[in-house]
Protein backbone atom coordinates (compact mmCIF):
# COMPACT_ATOMS: atom_id res chain seq x y z
CA UNK A 1 0.00 0.00 0.00
CA UNK A 2 1.18 3.43 -0.80
CA UNK A 3 0.80 5.29 2.44
CA UNK A 4 1.85 8.55 0.90
CA UNK A 5 -1.01 8.35 -1.55
CA UNK A 6 -3.46 7.22 1.11
CA UNK A 7 -2.58 10.26 3.18
CA UNK A 8 -3.04 12.52 0.21
CA UNK A 9 -6.34 11.29 -1.12
CA UNK A 10 -8.22 9.57 1.66
CA UNK A 11 -10.14 11.33 4.35
CA UNK A 12 -10.24 9.15 7.41
CA UNK A 13 -13.49 9.53 9.32
CA UNK A 14 -13.17 8.67 12.97
CA UNK A 15 -16.24 7.07 14.52
CA UNK A 16 -18.14 9.30 16.91
CA UNK A 17 -19.11 7.39 20.02
CA UNK A 18 -22.63 7.92 21.26
CA UNK A 19 -22.73 9.14 24.84
CA UNK A 20 -25.06 6.56 26.34
CA UNK A 21 -27.35 7.74 29.09
CA UNK A 22 -26.99 5.47 32.06
CA UNK A 23 -30.03 5.37 34.22
CA UNK A 24 -30.54 4.92 37.91
CA UNK A 25 -32.80 2.15 39.18
CA UNK A 26 -36.41 3.33 39.40
CA UNK A 27 -38.22 3.23 42.74
CA UNK A 28 -40.14 0.13 41.61
CA UNK A 29 -36.95 -1.64 40.52
CA UNK A 30 -35.34 -0.87 43.88
CA UNK A 31 -38.38 -2.21 45.77
CA UNK A 32 -38.40 -5.39 43.69
CA UNK A 33 -34.64 -5.84 44.04
CA UNK A 34 -34.72 -5.70 47.84
CA UNK A 35 -37.76 -7.97 48.01
CA UNK A 36 -35.78 -10.53 45.98
CA UNK A 37 -32.79 -10.53 48.40
CA UNK A 38 -32.88 -13.91 50.12
CA UNK A 39 -30.54 -13.34 53.05
CA UNK A 40 -29.52 -10.66 55.52
CA UNK A 41 -26.00 -10.35 54.11
CA UNK A 42 -27.22 -9.44 50.62
CA UNK A 43 -29.79 -7.04 52.03
CA UNK A 44 -27.12 -5.28 54.06
CA UNK A 45 -24.52 -5.20 51.29
CA UNK A 46 -26.80 -3.70 48.66
CA UNK A 47 -28.45 -1.38 51.17
CA UNK A 48 -24.92 -0.11 51.81
CA UNK A 49 -24.27 0.32 48.06
CA UNK A 50 -27.49 2.30 47.70
CA UNK A 51 -27.24 4.46 50.82
CA UNK A 52 -23.51 5.24 50.66
CA UNK A 53 -23.24 5.79 46.91
CA UNK A 54 -19.73 4.35 47.08
CA UNK A 55 -17.86 2.82 44.16
CA UNK A 56 -17.58 -0.97 44.27
CA UNK A 57 -13.88 -0.86 45.12
CA UNK A 58 -14.65 1.54 47.96
CA UNK A 59 -17.34 -0.73 49.43
CA UNK A 60 -14.97 -3.69 49.17
CA UNK A 61 -12.26 -1.80 51.06
CA UNK A 62 -14.28 -0.37 53.95
CA UNK A 63 -12.83 -1.29 57.32
CA UNK A 64 -14.91 -1.32 60.47
CA UNK A 65 -12.64 1.46 61.74
CA UNK A 66 -13.95 3.66 58.89
CA UNK A 67 -17.42 3.51 60.37
CA UNK A 68 -18.41 5.98 63.09
CA UNK A 69 -21.76 4.75 64.33
CA UNK A 70 -22.20 7.60 66.83
CA UNK A 71 -21.52 10.25 64.19
CA UNK A 72 -23.54 8.27 61.65
CA UNK A 73 -20.83 8.36 59.01
CA UNK A 74 -18.48 6.17 57.03
CA UNK A 75 -15.14 7.31 55.63
CA UNK A 76 -13.52 6.41 52.34
CA UNK A 77 -9.88 6.30 53.28
CA UNK A 78 -6.56 4.85 52.24
CA UNK A 79 -5.67 1.33 53.35
CA UNK A 80 -2.85 -1.04 52.39
CA UNK A 81 -3.69 -2.10 48.83
CA UNK A 82 -6.34 0.58 48.35
CA UNK A 83 -6.05 4.24 47.41
CA UNK A 84 -9.19 6.35 46.92
CA UNK A 85 -9.69 7.67 43.38
CA UNK A 86 -7.80 10.94 42.80
CA UNK A 87 -6.33 10.42 46.31
CA UNK A 88 -9.39 12.13 47.78
CA UNK A 89 -10.65 10.82 51.09
CA UNK A 90 -14.22 11.69 52.08
CA UNK A 91 -16.84 11.20 54.77
CA UNK A 92 -20.37 10.07 53.92
CA UNK A 93 -23.43 10.34 56.20
CA UNK A 94 -25.50 7.15 56.42
CA UNK A 95 -29.20 6.72 57.23
CA UNK A 96 -30.21 5.40 60.68
CA UNK A 97 -31.77 2.24 59.24
CA UNK A 98 -28.43 1.24 57.70
CA UNK A 99 -26.48 2.15 60.84
CA UNK A 100 -28.76 -0.12 62.92
CA UNK A 101 -28.23 -2.98 60.48
CA UNK A 102 -24.46 -2.40 60.53
CA UNK A 103 -24.42 -2.43 64.33
CA UNK A 104 -26.14 -5.83 64.33
CA UNK A 105 -23.79 -7.06 61.60
CA UNK A 106 -20.80 -6.02 63.77
CA UNK A 107 -22.17 -7.98 66.73
CA UNK A 108 -22.23 -11.08 64.56
CA UNK A 109 -18.70 -10.41 63.19
CA UNK A 110 -16.74 -8.78 66.04
CA UNK A 111 -13.31 -9.81 64.73
CA UNK A 112 -13.63 -8.89 61.05
CA UNK A 113 -11.37 -6.23 59.58
CA UNK A 114 -13.54 -5.42 56.57
CA UNK A 115 -17.20 -4.41 56.95
CA UNK A 116 -18.03 -6.82 54.13
CA UNK A 117 -15.70 -9.71 54.72
CA UNK A 118 -14.72 -12.39 57.14
CA UNK A 119 -11.72 -12.45 59.45
CA UNK A 120 -8.99 -10.50 57.70
CA UNK A 121 -10.38 -11.22 54.22
CA UNK A 122 -12.54 -8.95 52.11
CA UNK A 123 -15.55 -10.29 50.25
CA UNK A 124 -15.39 -11.56 46.70
CA UNK A 125 -16.78 -9.48 43.84
CA UNK A 126 -20.49 -8.87 44.47
CA UNK A 127 -21.46 -8.61 40.77
CA UNK A 128 -22.68 -12.20 40.38
CA UNK A 129 -24.84 -11.92 43.52
CA UNK A 130 -26.32 -8.69 42.22
CA UNK A 131 -27.11 -10.24 38.83
CA UNK A 132 -28.80 -13.26 40.47
CA UNK A 133 -30.99 -11.02 42.60
CA UNK A 134 -31.90 -8.74 39.67
CA UNK A 135 -32.89 -11.80 37.64
CA UNK A 136 -35.08 -13.15 40.47
CA UNK A 137 -36.58 -9.68 40.90
CA UNK A 138 -37.57 -9.61 37.23
CA UNK A 139 -35.80 -6.31 36.58
CA UNK A 140 -33.41 -7.44 33.81
CA UNK A 141 -33.66 -5.25 30.73
CA UNK A 142 -34.39 -8.22 28.45
CA UNK A 143 -32.04 -7.07 25.68
CA UNK A 144 -28.54 -8.24 26.68
CA UNK A 145 -26.92 -11.35 25.27
CA UNK A 146 -23.59 -12.45 26.72
CA UNK A 147 -20.67 -14.00 24.82
CA UNK A 148 -22.06 -17.49 25.52
CA UNK A 149 -25.27 -16.50 23.70
CA UNK A 150 -27.37 -16.33 26.88
CA UNK A 151 -30.12 -13.71 26.95
CA UNK A 152 -30.79 -11.70 30.11
CA UNK A 153 -34.43 -12.67 29.64
CA UNK A 154 -33.61 -16.20 30.74
CA UNK A 155 -30.33 -15.90 32.63
CA UNK A 156 -28.76 -13.76 35.34
CA UNK A 157 -26.52 -11.96 32.85
CA UNK A 158 -28.03 -8.48 32.53
CA UNK A 159 -25.30 -5.89 31.96
CA UNK A 160 -27.57 -3.28 33.49
CA UNK A 161 -27.59 -5.16 36.79
CA UNK A 162 -24.33 -3.55 37.86
CA UNK A 163 -23.16 -2.11 41.22
CA UNK A 164 -22.59 1.29 39.63
CA UNK A 165 -26.32 1.75 39.16
CA UNK A 166 -26.74 1.97 42.92
CA UNK A 167 -24.35 4.91 42.85
CA UNK A 168 -26.49 6.68 40.27
CA UNK A 169 -29.62 5.83 42.22
CA UNK A 170 -27.99 7.29 45.34
CA UNK A 171 -27.41 10.56 43.49
CA UNK A 172 -30.83 10.83 41.86
CA UNK A 173 -32.75 10.03 45.04
CA UNK A 174 -30.98 12.78 46.93
CA UNK A 175 -31.22 15.19 44.00
CA UNK A 176 -34.99 14.67 44.09
CA UNK A 177 -34.96 15.62 47.78
CA UNK A 178 -33.19 18.87 46.99
CA UNK A 179 -29.60 17.99 47.90
CA UNK A 180 -27.48 20.46 45.88
CA UNK A 181 -25.37 19.11 43.02
CA UNK A 182 -22.22 20.54 44.62
CA UNK A 183 -22.91 18.55 47.81
CA UNK A 184 -23.53 15.41 45.77
CA UNK A 185 -20.24 15.96 43.95
CA UNK A 186 -18.41 15.93 47.29
CA UNK A 187 -20.34 12.92 48.61
CA UNK A 188 -19.69 10.95 45.43
CA UNK A 189 -16.00 11.93 45.32
CA UNK A 190 -16.23 13.38 41.80
CA UNK A 191 -13.28 15.55 40.80
CA UNK A 192 -15.44 17.34 38.22
CA UNK A 193 -19.02 18.51 38.71
CA UNK A 194 -19.78 17.64 35.06
CA UNK A 195 -19.66 13.97 36.08
CA UNK A 196 -22.22 14.58 38.81
CA UNK A 197 -24.44 16.54 36.42
CA UNK A 198 -24.23 13.64 33.96
CA UNK A 199 -25.63 11.36 36.68
CA UNK A 200 -28.66 13.62 37.07
CA UNK A 201 -29.55 14.23 33.41
CA UNK A 202 -31.88 11.24 33.09
CA UNK A 203 -33.54 12.12 36.39
CA UNK A 204 -34.19 15.69 35.28
CA UNK A 205 -36.02 14.49 32.17
CA UNK A 206 -38.33 12.40 34.36
CA UNK A 207 -38.96 15.16 36.88
CA UNK A 208 -42.67 15.54 37.60
CA UNK A 209 -42.66 19.34 37.46
CA UNK A 210 -41.01 19.18 34.03
CA UNK A 211 -43.69 16.71 32.89
CA UNK A 212 -46.34 19.16 34.09
CA UNK A 213 -44.75 21.92 32.01
CA UNK A 214 -44.61 19.63 28.96
CA UNK A 215 -48.30 18.85 29.42
CA UNK A 216 -49.10 22.53 29.76
CA UNK A 217 -47.13 23.29 26.58
CA UNK A 218 -48.62 20.56 24.41
CA UNK A 219 -51.51 18.94 26.27
CA UNK A 220 -54.21 21.25 24.88
CA UNK A 221 -53.37 20.43 21.26
CA UNK A 222 -56.00 18.35 19.55
CA UNK A 223 -53.51 15.74 18.44
CA UNK A 224 -55.13 12.57 17.26
CA UNK A 225 -53.00 9.54 16.57
CA UNK A 226 -53.58 5.85 16.84
CA UNK A 227 -56.81 4.20 17.75
CA UNK A 228 -59.12 5.92 20.21
Ligand SMILES: [Zn+2]
Pocket residue numbers: 140141142143144152157158159160
Ligand atom coordinates in the same frame (compact mmCIF):
# COMPACT_ATOMS: atom_id res chain seq x y z
ZN1 LIG B 1 -30.13 -6.92 30.16
